Every structure is written in structure tokens, then in C-alpha cells.
Amino acid sequence: MIIYLVDALYEALNFAWRDNNDDKIFYDKLVILFTDSALNGLFTDLSGxxxxxxxHQFxxxxxxxxxxxxxxxxxECYDFYCALAENTGKGQIFCSFFY
Incomplete structure (x- = not known):
């Protein structure tokens, strides 16, 4: 079964996040995307x-x-992923690891 990165982002966006946090244990909603490839639709046709x-919804x-x-x-996707993370409003950096 192939799960595309855009599908994973979609699932994270529609996850049942806690709306309130009265206990103040968790302050932020964080999604970490680990990838070694381009997003579906970046160099190919979009999947919808x-x-x-x-x-923007994030x-x-x-x-x-x-x-x-x-x-x-x-x-080859460095700039796009940087912009994608920045567009969520938190100014996250793009990390990279050499293997």
C-alpha cells in the first residue's frame, strides 16, 4: 500500500486534536514530516x-x-519544503541529514 505525503498531511490536518488544554501539559500541535522524496504533485500530477x-489550513x-x-x-525540493513549513506560521526550519 502506497501512502503519499500529501495524504499523510491531510490525515494530520483532520486528526482529532484536543481543542482545549486545561492541564497545560501540551501546548502546541506539532506534525513532523520525515521525507526523502518530493511531495506528490510537486513534479507530477496532483492527486486532488x-x-x-x-x-494554510495548518x-x-x-x-x-x-x-x-x-x-x-x-x-531538489529544499526550497519548497522550507516554504511549506514557513507557511504554517511558525517559521520552522528544514533539517537535513546526510547518509
């Missing part, structure tokens, strides 16, 4: 889900997106 539009729902990319294959 648009990761850029979803990042911002509206106060969800932080952190992208961790594995090089060398991810280097």
Missing part, C-alpha cells in the same frame, strides 16, 4: 490534494509543521 493549500488550526528531509534525494 494540494499541500500548499493544506499548509496555520488556521494552529498546527506547526516541521519538515525533516533526508539527502541527497531531497535537495
Amino acid at each position: 490534494k494540494d499541500s500548499w493549500k493544506m499548509s 496555520l488556521k488550526k494552529d498546527i506547526t509543521l516541521l519538515v525533516v528531509g533526508v539527502e541527497p534525494t531531497i535537495i
